[in-house]
Amino acid sequence: MRRKIPSLGALAAFESAARHQSFTAAADELAVTQSAVCRQIATLEDFVGVKLFRRTRRGVVLTEAGVNYSRSVRDRLDDVERDTLEVMAKGGLGGSLELGVVPTFATQWLVPRLPDFQRQHPGITLHLVPRTRPFLFDDSTLHATIYAGPAGWPGTEAQLLMHEAMVAVASPQLIPGDLAPADLAGYTLLQASTRPHAWRQWFAAQGVTAPHDMAGPRMELFSMLAKAAVHGLGVALIPRLLIEDDLAAGTLRQVVPFEWISDRSYYLIYPQAPTQRLALAAFSQWLQAQSAPYRAAWPATAG
Numbered sequence: 001m002r003r004k005i006p007s008l009g010a011l012a013a014f015e016s017a018a019r020h021q022s023f024t025a026a027a028d029e030l031a032v033t034q035s036a037v038c039r040q041i042a043t044l045e046d047f048v049g050v051k052l053f054r055r056t057r058r059g060v061v062l063t064e065a066g067v068n069y070s071r072s073v074r075d076r077l078d079d080v081e082r083d084t085l086e087v088m089a090k091g092g093l094g095g096s097l098e099l100g101v102v103p104t105f106a107t108q109w110l111v112p113r114l115p116d117f118q119r120q121h122p123g124i125t126l127h128l129v130p131r132t133r134p135f136l137f138d139d140s141t142l143h144a145t146i147y148a149g150p151a152g153w154p155g156t157e158a159q160l161l162m163h164e165a166m167v168a169v170a171s172p173q174l175i176p177g178d179l180a181p182a183d184l185a186g187y188t189l190l191q192a193s194t195r196p197h198a199w200r201q202w203f204a205a206q207g208v209t210a211p212h213d214m215a216g217p218r219m220e221l222f223s224m225l226a227k228a229a230v231h232g233l234g235v236a237l238i239p240r241l242l243i244e245d246d247l248a249a250g251t252l253r254q255v256v257p258f259e260w261i262s263d264r265s266y267y268l269i270y271p272q273a274p275t276q277r278l279a280l281a282a283f284s285q286w287l288q289a290q291s292a293p294y295r296a297a298w299p300a301t302a303g
Contacts, residue, residue, distance in 0.1 A: 006047045011073050013040035014052065018062055018070035079141060095124055095279040100131030100145030104222045105266065108242045110146070117286050124279045132194075137271040144270035144280055146287075152269045159284060161266040162294035165240045165259040166202060169252040171232045179255050181206045188234030189216040190225050198237050202260045226252065241294060266291070 016026035017037060027034040045052050052066035062070060101110060106128055114126065131145050134153045152158030168184060175187070181203060189199050191214065199213040219225050222238050229236040230251050240259065246252040268287055270280060 006044050007040075010040045010044040010047070011077065013037045014044050015070060015073050015077055017041060017053070017060070018066060019074070021061065022059060096127060097124060097144065097279045097283055098127045098129060098142045099283070100135075100140075100142045100147075101128050102132055102146060102148050102266075103130045104242055105146060105148065106130075107223065108245070113290055116290075117283070120286060121279075121282050124282060126283070144268060144283070147267050147269050148264050149267070150263055150265070152267060155272055156269045157272055158267040158269045159288065160295065161268060161287065161291040162241065163265045164262045165297075166198065166237050166262050167240045167243075167254045167259055168202065168235055168237050168256045169226075169243060169247070170229050170235045170255050172250060172253050174232045175235070175253070175255045178257060181208045181256055181258065182210070184235055184256065185210040185212065189213065190228050190234040190236040191216045191218040192222065192225060192237070193218040193220050195237075198262070201262070202237055205260050206258060 013026060013030060013032075013036075016029050017023050020026055020029070023034050023037045023041070027037045030037065041053065048069075050065045050069075051063050052069060053060045054063050111128075117124075117126070129142060131142070131147075134147070134149075135142075135145075137156070146161070147158075148164065170187070185208075189210075189212070192198055196214060199210070203210045203213055216234060217228070219228065222242050225236040225238055226243050226246060228234065229238075230246065235255060239262075240247070243252055247254065268284055
């Protein structure tokens with residue numbers, strides 16, 4: 001069945017005119033006449049059956065439908081341009097993968113390992129996009145996402161990468177030696193705003209009640225908590241995999257010899273009928289190998 005898609009020329013003329021709010025500027029940009037732009041947009045309006053521009057004495061103004069449609073068209077044309085440039089750059093070889101990522105996980109764990117992936121798969125380009133919550137793949141350009149949560153969600157496949165081992169850390173200048181869990185109640189507890197009950201769960205797992213376990217400065221990202229702890233602002237509860245470099249360098253130290261396995265794990269999630277199958281399969285295989293040591297360390301399910 002023939003697709004209900006207008007011509008690319010009409011869409012390009014519309015997108016340019018919508019961006020400039022001017023048929024004349026669009027004509028200059030596209031190196032055509034103003035009348036040619038007018039004809040393309042008239043053809044598009046006839047095709048969709050909706051007025052996209054309103055003519056005024058001062059020029060043209062997008063209608064409400066035009067505003068909404070222009071955003072969608074711009075996004076799709078950006079995708080086409082990106083894919084075209086990629087094909088031109090690689091001569092049709094290889095592929096690309098649009099991957100959603102948890103920002104701190106990507107910065108601290110994934111990105112430092114990507115040179116190995118590039119060496120093994122030089123024809124695959126990986127694009128990283130911040131994503132922290134479940135979403136519909138049909139409404140996005142993402143092929144897969146790395147998600148920290150209890151599991152996947154309907155309409156997706158989920159591959160377990162690793163469980164999340166949380167450790168209490170601080171600057172060696174603030175706490176030079178090991179403490180008992182109850183001793184931490186006397187220190188400032190740095191709070192993750194996305195995990196408001198994390199400290200309470202950490203204390204409870206050791207049979208300790210801390211009256212002020214939800215008090216303390218709140219920060220959005222684990223990277224912020226780590227930096228605050230490095231500078232002596234308090235004690236932070238952070239997944240060990242995100243602060244391996246700080247622990248190795250001695251800028252942070254684990255102040256209680258206990259690792260709490262949270263109720264969140266890291267998964268590679270993709271639609272049940274994935275696109276970019278070859279690129280995704282290659283990345284999935286590589287990612288499983290990279291995360292295998294972490295799964296081996298904690299083979300049981302999180303609790």
